[in-house]
Amino acid sequence: MSFSVIHLKCETALDTLRNRHGTITDTTTAVSTRTVRNRDAAAAFTEHLLPHTQTLLATARSAIDSMPPARHHGAWLLLLDDLDHASTQIHRILGDTPPPGSGAAREQHRALWPYLTAWAEHSLVVTDLVGQHRAPAAEFTGDQQTAWTERAQAARERGELEPFESWYDAQGRLITLAYLIEDDTSTVLVLAGDLDQRDWQVLGRHDNEYQAGQSAPPPVPPGVLRPDVSRYQHRVTAPEVPLQELIHDVNVAGHSGDVAEALFTATDNGPHATGPLAHLDSLIRTAGQFADALETRQGGRSAVRLNFLAEQLGSLTRELQQTAEELSAAVGVLPPHRAPRPRLLTTPAPTAPAAPTTTPPSAAAPAAPAAPVRHR
Numbered sequence: 001m002s003f004s005v006i007h008l009k010c011e012t013a014l015d016t017l018r019n020r021h022g023t024i025t026d027t028t029t030a031v032s033t034r035t036v037r038n039r040d041a042a043a044a045f046t047e048h049l050l051p052h053t054q055t056l057l058a059t060a061r062s063a064i065d066s067m068p069p070a071r072h073h074g075a076w077l078l079l080l081d082d083l084d085h086a087s088t089q090i091h092r093i094l095g096d097t098p099p100p101g102s103g104a105a106r107e108q109h110r111a112l113w114p115y116l117t118a119w120a121e122h123s124l125v126v127t128d129l130v131g132q133h134r135a136p137a138a139e140f141t142g143d144q145q146t147a148w149t150e151r152a153q154a155a156r157e158r159g160e161l162e163p164f165e166s167w168y169d170a171q172g173r174l175i176t177l178a179y180l181i182e183d184d185t186s187t188v189l190v191l192a193g194d195l196d197q198r199d200w201q202v203l204g205r206h207d208n209e210y211q212a213g214q215s216a217p218p219p220v221p222p223g224v225l226r227p228d229v230s231r232y233q234h235r236v237t238a239p240e241v242p243l244q245e246l247i248h249d250v251n252v253a254g255h256s257g258d259v260a261e262a263l264f265t266a267t268d269n270g271p272h273a274t275g276p277l278a279h280l281d282s283l284i285r286t287a288g289q290f291a292d293a294l295e296t297r298q299g300g301r302s303a304v305r306l307n308f309l310a311e312q313l314g315s316l317t318r319e320l321q322q323t324a325e326e327l328s329a330a331v332g333v334l335p336p337h338r339a340p341r342p343r344l345l346t347t348p349a350p351t352a353p354a355a356p357t358t359t360p361p362s363a364a365a366p367a368a369p370a371a372p373v374r375h376r
Contacts, residue, residue, distance in 0.1 A: 189212075
């Protein structure tokens, strides 16, 4: 958690140094910001985690040894080996003790960063594996399990079963915690299986969330959609022009070409797209891949819906691009009566109408003939 806070603080500061194209304009400040990040991350890791790394890794490995065989155990063991290597390198780099604040100290902290990142990235994997040594409570069996399962399934059909957390256990079961709401009271149930299928079961019931979490089978590390992507790696995607900036461009525009340019930017979907719609399309499609990777019935339905929405967004993008081309070709300009208001002087108030008099009005003069309408 501390590492994530340090990383986020650095990335937020760096974002303030980028122009609309994503280029950092103040490189000196950027270097200083990263130096502070490296120093703080090294101090936090050295104080809180480094003394315990070998114990944690050994406990995590013993947890894998005690689990039923599974195809992902090899990947977990490889991650633990990777963290073991990172620990070795951290100890090696920390073998020197340069003066605090010196150039050598800054270089030492910079060299530590990739190894600290590895631990930050996979620390939850170690935590979940270490947690396997916690013994869960006894599960419902026989008639007790059948009765509670039927009761929970009937409540789900009535809309009175509310899932709020899920994970996989060491046996490969999908575990879900859910509120069972009956007669304005709620009980927390521990469920096993896909709730959109008919073969899920109730493993236990508890009075509150904490009790249920401690009594349920402990979670194993969850999977990831992209195994090669790190939350701490440098962002390589094209920067996005904010919608607020494009709206402002339209608000101050005088020619249709300016509005067309804003629409073209919003819908840009080229190799280095900066348009928000292109980023939104990528988000929707990636979310669809995640939903499909859940391998549940609800996940499959969500994936189909997200892919359909991505196709609709694609159609909308193409229509916006065509409209932008029409606006650009129109070579339009706003009429002069839409004059801007003064920023310093107040607009004069309209003149009040004259007060009526008691003198009878004079006879009206004959109306002048209407001027002929001129057509261009």
